[in-house]
Amino acid sequence: MKTLKYWLISGYTKGLIGMAIFYALGFYLIQAMRNASGAEYDPNPGVMIGAIFSVIGFLLFAGVLTDWLKWIVGKRPPLKHGPPQGRPEWTRYINVDNNHKVIGIQYGITGLFVFLVGGLFALTFRLELSQPGMQFLTYKGYNTLFSAHGIVMIVSILLGVGAMSNYLVPLMVGASDMPFPRLNAFSYWVSIPPIVLVLAAMVVGGWDTGWVGYPTLSLRGAIGTQLFLLGFYLFGFSSIASSINIIATVAFMRAPGMSLFRMPIFVWGALSAALIQLTATQTVGISLLLSVMERSFGMTFFDPAAGGQPILYQHLFWFYSHPVVYVFVLPGLGVISELLPVFARKTLFGYKWIALSSLGIALVGFLVWAHHMFVSGMADSLRIPFMVTTLFVAIPTGVKFFSWVATLWEGKISFETPMLFVLGAISVFLIGGITGPILGTIPSDMPLHDSYWIVGHFHATMFGGFVFPYFAAIYYWYPKVTGRMYNEKLGKLHFWLMVPGFWVMSFGQMSAGIAGMRRRIADYDPALGVTGTQILITIAAFVIAWSVIIFVYNLIASARRAPMTNPNPWRSRAPEWQTASPVPELNYDETFEVVGGPYDYGKGTPAYVNMHPAAVPGD
Amino acid sequence: MRKSKHIIAVVILIIISTVVLDALFLFMFQRPAQASTQATIIDNFTNIHFAVQAFLFSLIMVLVLYSVVVFRRKPGEEEEYGAHVEGNTALEITWTILPVIAVVIFGVYAIFILNEILAPQPDEIVVEVNARQWSWSFSYPELDNKVSDELVLLVNQPVVLEMQTEDVIHNFWVTEFRVKQDLLPGSMEVLRFTPTEVGDYRVRCAEICGLQHATMRAPVRVVDQATWDAFQAEMLAQPKIGDLTAVERGELWSQQFGCLGCHSVDGAPGAGPTWLGVYGREETLADGTTITVDDVYLHDSILDPNAVIVEGFNPNIMPANFADRFAEKEAEVMQAEGLEIGIVEDLIEYIKTLQEDTNAN
Numbered sequence: 001m002k003t004l005k006y007w008l009i010s011g012y013t014k015g016l017i018g019m020a021i022f023y024a025l026g027f028y029l030i031q032a033m034r035n036a037s038g039a040e041y042d043p044n045p046g047v048m049i050g051a052i053f054s055v056i057g058f059l060l061f062a063g064v065l066t067d068w069l070k071w072i073v074g075k076r077p078p079l080k081h082g083p084p085q086g087r088p089e090w091t092r093y094i095n096v097d098n099n100h101k102v103i104g105i106q107y108g109i110t111g112l113f114v115f116l117v118g119g120l121f122a123l124t125f126r127l128e129l130s131q132p133g134m135q136f137l138t139y140k141g142y143n144t145l146f147s148a149h150g151i152v153m154i155v156s157i158l159l160g161v162g163a164m165s166n167y168l169v170p171l172m173v174g175a176s177d178m179p180f181p182r183l184n185a186f187s188y189w190v191s192i193p194p195i196v197l198v199l200a201a202m203v204v205g206g207w208d209t210g211w212v213g214y215p216t217l218s219l220r221g222a223i224g225t226q227l228f229l230l231g232f233y234l235f236g237f238s239s240i241a242s243s244i245n246i247i248a249t250v251a252f253m254r255a256p257g258m259s260l261f262r263m264p265i266f267v268w269g270a271l272s273a274a275l276i277q278l279t280a281t282q283t284v285g286i287s288l289l290l291s292v293m294e295r296s297f298g299m300t301f302f303d304p305a306a307g308g309q310p311i312l313y314q315h316l317f318w319f320y321s322h323p324v325v326y327v328f329v330l331p332g333l334g335v336i337s338e339l340l341p342v343f344a345r346k347t348l349f350g351y352k353w354i355a356l357s358s359l360g361i362a363l364v365g366f367l368v369w370a371h372h373m374f375v376s377g378m379a380d381s382l383r384i385p386f387m388v389t390t391l392f393v394a395i396p397t398g399v400k401f402f403s404w405v406a407t408l409w410e411g412k413i414s415f416e417t418p419m420l421f422v423l424g425a426i427s428v429f430l431i432g433g434i435t436g437p438i439l440g441t442i443p444s445d446m447p448l449h450d451s452y453w454i455v456g457h458f459h460a461t462m463f464g465g466f467v468f469p470y471f472a473a474i475y476y477w478y479p480k481v482t483g484r485m486y487n488e489k490l491g492k493l494h495f496w497l498m499v500p501g502f503w504v505m506s507f508g509q510m511s512a513g514i515a516g517m518r519r520r521i522a523d524y525d526p527a528l529g530v531t532g533t534q535i536l537i538t539i540a541a542f543v544i545a546w547s548v549i550i551f552v553y554n555l556i557a558s559a560r561r562a563p564m565t566n567p568n569p570w571r572s573r574a575p576e577w578q579t580a581s582p583v584p585e586l587n588y589d590e591t592f593e594v595v596g597g598p599y600d601y602g603k604g605t606p607a608y609v610n611m612h613p614a615a616v617p618g619d
Numbered sequence: 620m621r622k623s624k625h626i627i628a629v630v631i632l633i634i635i636s637t638v639v640l641d642a643l644f645l646f647m648f649q650r651p652a653q654a655s656t657q658a659t660i661i662d663n664f665t666n667i668h669f670a671v672q673a674f675l676f677s678l679i680m681v682l683v684l685y686s687v688v689v690f691r692r693k694p695g696e697e698e699e700y701g702a703h704v705e706g707n708t709a710l711e712i713t714w715t716i717l718p719v720i721a722v723v724i725f726g727v728y729a730i731f732i733l734n735e736i737l738a739p740q741p742d743e744i745v746v747e748v749n750a751r752q753w754s755w756s757f758s759y760p761e762l763d764n765k766v767s768d769e770l771v772l773l774v775n776q777p778v779v780l781e782m783q784t785e786d787v788i789h790n791f792w793v794t795e796f797r798v799k800q801d802l803l804p805g806s807m808e809v810l811r812f813t814p815t816e817v818g819d820y821r822v823r824c825a826e827i828c829g830l831q832h833a834t835m836r837a838p839v840r841v842v843d844q845a846t847w848d849a850f851q852a853e854m855l856a857q858p859k860i861g862d863l864t865a866v867e868r869g870e871l872w873s874q875q876f877g878c879l880g881c882h883s884v885d886g887a888p889g890a891g892p893t894w895l896g897v898y899g900r901e902e903t904l905a906d907g908t909t910i911t912v913d914d915v916y917l918h919d920s921i922l923d924p925n926a927v928i929v930e931g932f933n934p935n936i937m938p939a940n941f942a943d944r945f946a947e948k949e950a951e952v953m954q955a956e957g958l959e960i961g962i963v964e965d966l967i968e969y970i971k972t973l974q975e976d977t978n979a980n
Contacts (some may be wrong), residue, residue, distance in 0.1 A: 139830050139890075206932075210827050216804050217787040217829055220935050277831045304805020304938075310788065311803060345692070346701030353711045375790065376801045377808045380737070384730055391722040395715060400715045401679050408686035411701035415691070426683060434675045438668040442731035443661050443736055447723070447797040448652075449827040450790060507647055514648045516794030518825045521833035525821070526650075528794075 006087065010094035011189070015062030023055025026050035043223050043365055044169060045296040051197055051230040055237075058193040058617030064186050076388040079181060082585055097190060098181035099521075102585060103169025103188050105481065110188075111159030112552070114195060118152035121145045124547055130538040132526040133396045135433075142207035144224070150211030157328045157462065158239060160470050165246050165270040171576040174255025174594075174609070176586040178245040187242035190234070198229035199203045199470060210520055212317060215302035215310050218291050226295055233288040236281045243277035246270055248352050255575075255609070261352055264574055264598050269334020272358040273327040274364065282319035287313050298398075315472055316346035318369035325458075326365040329429070329465025330358050331398055336429075337421050340404055341599040342572045343419035344411030348599040349371070350403045358401075360396035368393060374442050375449050383442055390440040396435055401426070403529065416570075418490030421472035424499045429464025431506055432457060442562040450520075453513030460506045471551065473496075479569055483581040484561045490554040494547045501543035573598060573608040629685055636677035637670075644669045654795035654816040654841065657736045661797045664732050671725075688767050715938065736798065737811060740777035748800050751785040751938065752829050754880030755837035756820060765854040766875050769838040770822060772849040778812040785877075787937055792827035793839055799825055814841040830890050830936060831880070861958045868881070869969025870964050876944065881937065888935055892929050898971045903930045917967045 002319060007013065027050030034045065036473070059065050070077050081098055083089045092102055093109075123143045128137045166188075178184050199558070201207055205222030211335075213232070218225055250271045254263070290301040291313065300306040302313045309589070311568045321496055341348045348354065370386040404426060435457045438444045448454065512530040513519075525529065568577040579588055588611070596606035625745050648669065653659050690701070748756040748770075757770045773777055774829055784802040791810055792799035795818075800810040824835035842850065860868060873879055881891040892902070905928040910916060917924060924937035945962040952958055 005680060139833065143827075143832075145831065178724050197686075208829050208832075209829070213891040214788055215825075217827070220787065221829070222933060222935065254834050288848040308805075310805065327827075344701055345699065347703060347705050349704060350706040350711050353706070375799050377806065382734070384733070387729060388723075388726045391726050392719075394722055395718050398718050399711065399715060403711075405679060405682040405686070406704075406707075406710070408683060408690065409702075410704070411686065411690050412692045412696050413687060413690050413701075415687075419740075421685065423687065427680060429680050430676060437666065437671065437725070441664070441668070441725065441732075443732040444668055445727060446657075446667045446799055447661060447665075447794070449799060450792075511647050512651075514650055516823075517652050518792070523833040525836075526821070597705075600705075602700045605703075 006091045006194040007094065010091070011062040011064075011096050015058040015189065015192065016196070018059075018061025019196065020057075021052040022060075023054035023466035025057075026053030038375055044226050047223060048230060048292055048296045049225050051227065052233070054197070055190065055193045055234055059189060060159055065181055066096075066114055076120045081177070081181070083389060092427055096185050098185050098293065099585065100166050100170050100178050100181065100494050101186060101481075101587075103184050104163050104165075106188050107159050107166055108163030110192070110195075111156045114152055114156035116548070116552070117199075118149050118156055119545060119548065121149040121152065122385070123541060125149070126538045126541045128522070130535050132524055132531060134523055137522065139522045140206055140208065140302060143520075144202050144470070146520055147207055147228070148198065148202050149226065152195075152213065153462075154324075155195060155198070155235060156232050156468050158235070160365070161270075161273060161327060162188070162238075162242055162468065164189075164258045164266075164335070164470070164473055165242070165274065168452070168477070169246055169249050169270050170269050171269055171587055172252065172574055173250060173253055173258060174588060175249055175253035176588070179248045179252060180245050183247050187238050187245065190241065191238035194231040194233075194235035194238075197227050197234065201225070201227035201231065211235030212321070213288065213291065214307075214317075215291060215294070215313050216304075220304055226292060229288045229292050229295075233285055233292065233302070236285040239277045239281045243274035243281075246274040250274075255591050255594055258426050259594075261355065262594055262598060264338060265348060265351065265354055266334035266338040268333070268355040268358045269330040269332070269337070273330040273487075275331075275359075276323045276327050276362050280323045280366070283316050283322075284324075287316035287320075290316075303449075311373070311378070314373050314376060315370070316355060318372045319366075322367040322369040322372060323362070325461065326361055328462060330361065331492065332425070332464075332466040332469035334358070335427075335469040335476075336425055337400070338402060338574075339418055339422045339472060340478055341601055342570050342574075343416065343422070343615040344408055344413045344597075345601050346407060346411040347404070347597070347601055348404035349409075349522045351599065354403050355566050357396035357399040360399075361393065364389065364393050364396065366605035369486055371440060371445075374445050379398070387440060387442050391437060393440075394437060401430065401433070402617060416475075416496060417486070417488060418472045418476035418570075420492065420495040421468050421475065424502075425464050425468030425472060427464070427499070428460055428468055428502055428506070431465050431503070432459075432461030434594050435460065435510060448513060451510045451513035452517040452519055455519050456506045456509030456513060459509065460502075463502055463506075474555070475590075475592070476556070476570065477576075478555070479564050480583065482559055483563050484558055484590065485564050485569065486558040487554050487561075490550055494551045494554065497543055497547035497550070499538075501540045501547065505537050505544065508533050508540065512537070573601065575609045575611075578609060578611045625685075629681060629772055631692050632681045632685065633674075633677045636681050637674045640673035640677055641670050643826065644673055651794045652816065652818075653797075654793075654814055654818060654820065656813040656815055658734055658797040659815075660732060664729070709755065721725045731764055739779075739811065740813065743777035743811065744773075744780055745770075745779050748780045748791060748802070749780040750782070750789040750791075750824070752787065752833035752880065752936070753824070753831040754877040755835070755971065756875055756877065757837075758834070759854065762851060767854065768874050769840060769848050771838045771840045771842060771847070772814050774814055774841050774843055776818050776847075777811065778884045781812040782808045782810060785940075785944070787828050789824045789835070791822055792825040793820050795820050795821050798957075802824055814872050817841050817843055830933075835880070859956055860952050860960065865965050865968040866972055868960065868962075869965040869967070872948075872966055873969060875948075876941070876962075878966070886975075891932060894970050894973045896973065896975050898967075898974070904928065905930050905932075905934075917970060918963055921963055921966065948949050 027046040030046040030049045032483045067077050084092050125142055128135050201224040205224035207225040208227050209218045209221055209223050213229055252269060293299045294301050300308045302308040302310050330619050337354050367389040369391040374383055438446055475486055500592055512533045515530050516528045517530050519525055575592055592609040592611045595610045735736055746759050749756045756766055756768050758764055758766045782802045784804055789802045790799055796812050798812050800808050802808055818841055820839040821836050822839050824832060881889045883889050883893045884895055885892050886895040897912050901910050902912055921940045924939055925934045928934050949960060952960055
């Protein structure tokens with residue numbers, strides 16, 4: 001009963017109420033104005049203003065803006081930090097809280113929830129695709145589901161990146177929190193209304209443009225398209241605001257002695273990702289906003305019938321949407337580099353090369369966007385340079401692979417669940433990696449473009465670059481976050497179901513693609529001869545789904561286990577394992593000093609950090 | 620001594636794995652028949668990719684799995700550490716420079732292959748491709764601009780498709796020809812290939828284009844000289860518009876303007892209401908009112924399709940620009956044959972004939 005009460009007065013409930021009120025306000029304001037001016041009925045302008053209002057309403061009612069509003073009237077409310085007064089501690093996770101670790105966990109749980117929703121969409125249409133002909137979905141239902149699957153999964157991955165970056169970066173560099181805690185809370189809470197808008201888009205008319213929303217299709221679609229474009233656009237605010245905090249934390253909050261090349265390697269991945277988020281998100285934002293305005297007010301940007309240029313959208317869109325792939329994978333690859341030395345009991349091979357390769361990938365990532373448009377009708381004078389830059393992505397990525405292999409070589413490797421997921425990630429990301437160049441060279445891209453090969457390729461990249469490392473990270477830092485150890489047997493079961501499941505799914509998708517299966521189709525021609533492959537992919541998808549259910553159960557059930565006695569179960573040198581678990585409110589009682597290399601595993605090597613004796617618990 | 624043993628073992632394993640994987644890839648990734656010059660060139664190039672894939676996958680995975688087996692922590696080694704190596708600059712430079720060289724060579728090679736695929740041929744013929752949600756039509760400038768809803772091509776005759784779309788982006792893809800190209804609203808896109816195998820194929824739209832994207836396809840026939848001559852004769856023998864009755868014209872327009880992509884004439888469900896028996900039928904509209912389908916209703920619904928929507932169907936699916944497109948075609952017929960026709964009226968006459976009972980007779 002009490003629990004329900006706390007949920008009813010939580011930031012989420014209040015925010016959603018505010019969202020509904022402000023949406024109605026915005027929508028009917030515009031409708032009234034249009035009625036008064038005698039305009040024809042068109043829901044697009046009302047929905048646009050309603051959606052923008054709804055975000056403001058959500059933030060206002062949830063309490064994200066309270067402190068800032070007080071500043072406007074001249075008050076100086078102190079920064080709230082610490083557990084809530086007069087309420088159980090857990091309620092801080094469902095209300096606005098400024099602690100970076102609370103926000104990190106909020107990101108993580110929301111991301112996981114959204115991931116499960118997106119997965120459910122995938123299972124639904126996967127079942128539909130197991131046989132040719134329409135089984136139980138309509139075309140419209142199918143198109144809406146696959147479009148929603150795309151954007152919902154992207155949102156869930158960005159939330160997952162937010163979870164890792166928010167929780168880990170301040171902890172790893174020895175900061176007590178991020179420099180702008182209120183902005184940090186804002187970054188999380190502003191991500192909720194766009195998720196609601198995108199899910200709402202599915203029920204009010206749906207949409208069938210995929211997550212890319214190319215005009216002129218997006219300009220003609222049902223009203224759901226408008227809500228999707230707005231949800232996607234508004235989510236960008238979360239990315240940009242969050243990246244500012246991460247960059248500032250790395251720039252200004254590092255512990256004494258922690259030079260850039262002595263930071264834990266994950267921080268390099270998070271930093272490179274944040275740099276991309278800060279600089280690229282605007283272009284996709286503008287492409288989406290221009291589409292929304294073209295729909296709402298008849299301003300012409302993309303419709304050639306009125307003098308627009310449809311390919312302009314694709315350039316703006318991919319200028320962000322290609323680099324964003326590296327926002328997903330760079331933190332994931334950072335986790336791989338971070339965990340390998342711990343479980344191999346060996347120094348990370350070529351630290352500087354790995355660190356700089358993250359920046360290298362981020363940089364090259366900005367120069368390849370047009371490879372998504374090789375068959376769009378672009379001139380060869382453009383296609384060829386983009387083909388060459390695309391192939392160059394292989395070089396910094398290769399540096400990472402070779403360095404990982406060299407780290408494992410002559411190690412003393414053990415295979416707890418996090419390490420298994422790291423090795424699984426390497427194998428899956430490798431599948432994603434090696435199936436890339438074939439798409440990078442235009443002649444071999446031609447038959448594969450818009451086919452299931454692409455679907456297989458990027459699912460391997462996303463799973464290998466993000467999902468597997470993310471699971472590794474969750475298992476690895478679960479004891480840090482909760483103070484309790486997860487169930488190792490269930491963790492291993494999760495791994496041994498998911499890896500083979502994923503390999504089958506991935507190669508199955510690629511095989512279907514090369515046989516001629518197009519992507520984004522509700523139904524396929526039995527003449528292609530891919531029915532058997534489709535059944536295989538569907539079975540594999542369900543195996544993966546079961547393994548994820550086991551994972552979620554493990555997370556929930558293990559929270560009830562006895563507290564851990566070993567403060568550093570992985571015998572890691574990293575600073576976050578030298579403080580208590582769960583981590584104290586301000587991370588470290590006193591700032592530590594960096595006196596050695598982060599991965600200098602070996603007999604008699606100096607420690608990485610020199611903790612103040614008072615900070616070591618249990619001594 | 621031990622070190623060199625490891626390296627020899629790894630090299631042998633990588634070689635074996637590469638050969639096995641390459642064979643596995645060729646087995647797993649089976650392609651449809653090669654039916655164009657371009658298909659052969661592209662497939663040969665793709666085979667090089669498969670070999671490179673097999674090598675790179677083996678290189679990394681053999682090293683990883685070898686480490687997992689050989690360098691695993693054995694009982695009693697819990698407190699031990701691995702070899703203390705922080706890095707090796709020479710090695711790092713090697714595995715940066717070698718891929719750079721490989722990538723540049725591969726990139727340049729790909730450019731040559733691309734030029735080979737795209738090169739214009741001296742004696743190519745032009746076919747105009749028109750796409751709209753969700754159907755294709757093909758018009759032959761060399762055959763008096765006659766229009767067909769299947770694409771017929773002469774074997775070994777290089778062809779240039781001049782492709783235009785009337786609404787959203789579509790993509791022309793025949794898997795057996797390998798090449799594909801987007802059709803972009805507002806511009807004309809070109810696709811070149813030379814079909815090399817007589818047979819029946821299908822063009823399928825490869826760019827998401829809305830509700831019925833999955834079924835947007837049309838037959839493609841590659842034929843020998845004799846069949847091609849017959850096809851030409853048949854196309855040229857198509858009667859003049861002036862020789863057709865209004866109903867026959869209506870049927871022709873329904874094919875040329877892509878009506879049948881959404882409206883069936885046999886009662887099958889589609890994105891729009893079936894035309895079978897629609898004339899005189901009482902329809903319930905989305906706002907709950909009912910209406911009897913007559914000439915006026917059909918006329919208005921064709922030219923302003925979003926004005927009223929039949930219950931169970933969606934607005935904004937049917938193009939709203941038929942008035943302009945009909946006027947264009949009417950002017951064309953006027954110019955060619957000096958004949959004044961009304962396309963909407965022809966369509967209505969054709970729809971009137973589509974009744975269940977008349978079909979039964």
